[in-house]
Structures are given as structure tokens and as C-alpha cells.
Amino acid sequence: MSGAAVDAASGAPRRGEPRPKAAATNQQLRQQAVDRMIEAAIALIAVKGAAGLTLVDVGRAAGYSHTLPNYYFKSKNELLRQAYGRSVGAFRRRSGAWRRQALRAPVRDDALFSTMLAYVHGGCADPAGARAVNLIAAEAVTSLPGLLPEVRLQNERMLALLQDRIEAGACGTGAAEAPASIEALLVLAALRGLVSQHLLGVPAADVDAAVRMLHGFIEGGPAGGRSAA
Numbered sequence: 001m002s003g004a005a006v007d008a009a010s011g012a013p014r015r016g017e018p019r020p021k022a023a024a025t026n027q028q029l030r031q032q033a034v035d036r037m038i039e040a041a042i043a044l045i046a047v048k049g050a051a052g053l054t055l056v057d058v059g060r061a062a063g064y065s066h067t068l069p070n071y072y073f074k075s076k077n078e079l080l081r082q083a084y085g086r087s088v089g090a091f092r093r094r095s096g097a098w099r100r101q102a103l104r105a106p107v108r109d110d111a112l113f114s115t116m117l118a119y120v121h122g123g124c125a126d127p128a129g130a131r132a133v134n135l136i137a138a139e140a141v142t143s144l145p146g147l148l149p150e151v152r153l154q155n156e157r158m159l160a161l162l163q164d165r166i167e168a169g170a171c172g173t174g175a176a177e178a179p180a181s182i183e184a185l186l187v188l189a190a191l192r193g194l195v196s197q198h199l200l201g202v203p204a205a206d207v208d209a210a211v212r213m214l215h216g217f218i219e220g221g222p223a224g225g226r227s228a229a
Contacts, residue, residue, distance in 0.1 A: 030072070033062075033064065033068065033072065034082075036064070037059065037062045037073075037079070038083050038086050040061040040062035041079055041083040042083050042086065042132045044058065044061055045135055046128040046129070049135050051139050051144060054076070055069040055073070055076055055079065077146045080144065081150050083136070084132075085150065090129055091122050091126070091129060092122070094121075094122040095118040095121065096122075098117075098121045098122060099114050102117065102118070110169060110215075111165045111168055111169060112165040112169050113211075116191060116215055117211050119191045119195075120194050120195060120198070120207055120211055123191075123195035124195060124204060124207065127199055130195055130199060131199060134195075137151050155188075159181075159185065162183075162187050162188055163181055166183050166184055166218065167180045183218055187218065190214050191211075194207050
């Protein structure tokens with residue numbers, strides 16, 4: 001029997017030939033199922049909110065048994081926590097990618113200004129994800145208090161980033177009149193409102209103009225805001 005025949009009979013690849021890919025492990029299959037259910041949850045939350053979501057709905061929407069979400073997540077609160085974290089993480093990656101791309105273009109290299117624009121564009125690029133994040137955050141304050149720790153953590157991180165940007169570029173009368181922490185609070189509230197306006201149908205160009213004006217107010221007070229627009 002030739003060597004080639006032996007190889008064929010044994011099922012082993014001949015010398016120099018690539019080995020076939022190993023079958024997905026149980027861990028990989030588990031992660032795929034978890035990912036599909038989280039994405040299904042995000043899509044459902046964007047349509048019907050978080051409070052009305054059920055694990056049964058998620059299992060069916062993901063194409064699995066209606067009992068599988070309960071097996072993997074154990075509770076609705078844990079599924080919502082992971083869905084919120086997934087949406088926030090995706091938003092940050094989109095915003096970061098937009099900011100890096102924008103800084104390569106011939107636009108002014110201002111850390112606060114580019115961060116503000118990146119926030120808006122990151123939110124507007126994924127309407128379903130933005131709606132899911134906003135709905136979970138809103139319902140955490142009302143009907144889903146178990147999610148408050150996670151929502152507060154993400155909120156504090158964004159406020160800290162904006163405060164850092166404001167302090168790094170502090171100049172003009174606007175920066176001198178108010179603490180950076182207060183300015184960061186106002187900026188974040190305004191940016192969230194702009195994303196919501198975009199979801200309601202306000203053109204992206206108007207949102208960008210609003211960001212420029214808001215940045216002008218922070219940089220130099222009302223006069224700066226009018227000139228920036």
C-alpha cells in the first residue's frame with residue numbers, strides 16, 4: 001500500500017497540506033449563542049423598551065429555544081446589563097474610529113470639539129443601539145433600578161472624559177466662569193439631546209452645527225458660541 005493510500009485511508013492530511021479547521025468548541029458555540037441573544041435583546045429593546053422585554057422573547061428572536069436565555073443569563077436583569085454594556089462598547093468603538101478619522105482630515109485638532117462630534121456621530125450611526133442605550137438608561141431610573149449601578153458607572157466615565165477634555169483646553173471666559181465638572185454635565189446632557197433629536201429626524205448637518213455652537217459657548221461664552229456657528 002502506497003504512502004498516499006495510507007494517508008487517504010487514515011484520513012490524515014498528506015505532508016505539506018493544510019490541516020482542516022477543528023470543529024467549534026463548546027465554549028465557542030456558547031459564545032455564539034450568547035452574542036446572538038444579546039444582539040436580539042438590543043434589537044427588541046430598541047422597539048419595545050427594556051421593561052417589557054422577556055427572556056422568552058429574546059430566545060425566540062435569536063432563533064433558539066425560549067428557555068435558553070434563562071439557562072445562560074439566569075435573569076432578565078443580567079441579560080439587560082450585558083445588552084447595555086454591549087451597546088455602550090459598540091458606541092465607544094464607533095466614536096473612537098470617527099474621531100481618529102476626523103483628526104486625519106484638515107479640521108481643527110481640538111480634543112473637546114472632536115470628542116463632542118464623535119459622540120454625536122457615534123450615536124447617530126446606529127439608531128437601534130442608541131435607542132437601546134437611551135431606553136435602558138431611562139428605565140433604570142424608573143422601573144429597572146437593578147441596572148442603575150451599571151448606568152451610573154458608564155455615565156461617570158463619560159463625564160470624566162469630557163471634564164478632562166475641558167480642563168486640557170481651558171481658555172476664554174467660558175472656561176473661567178464655570179467649573180469643568182459643571183460644563184461637562186451640561187455638555188453631556190446637550191450631546192444626548194442632540195442624538196435624540198437625530199433619532200427624531202433632525203438632519204445630521206443641523207446636529208453638527210449645534211455641536212459647533214455648543215463648543216463655542218464652552219470655549220468663550222455666548223459670543224464665542226454665536227461666532228462658532
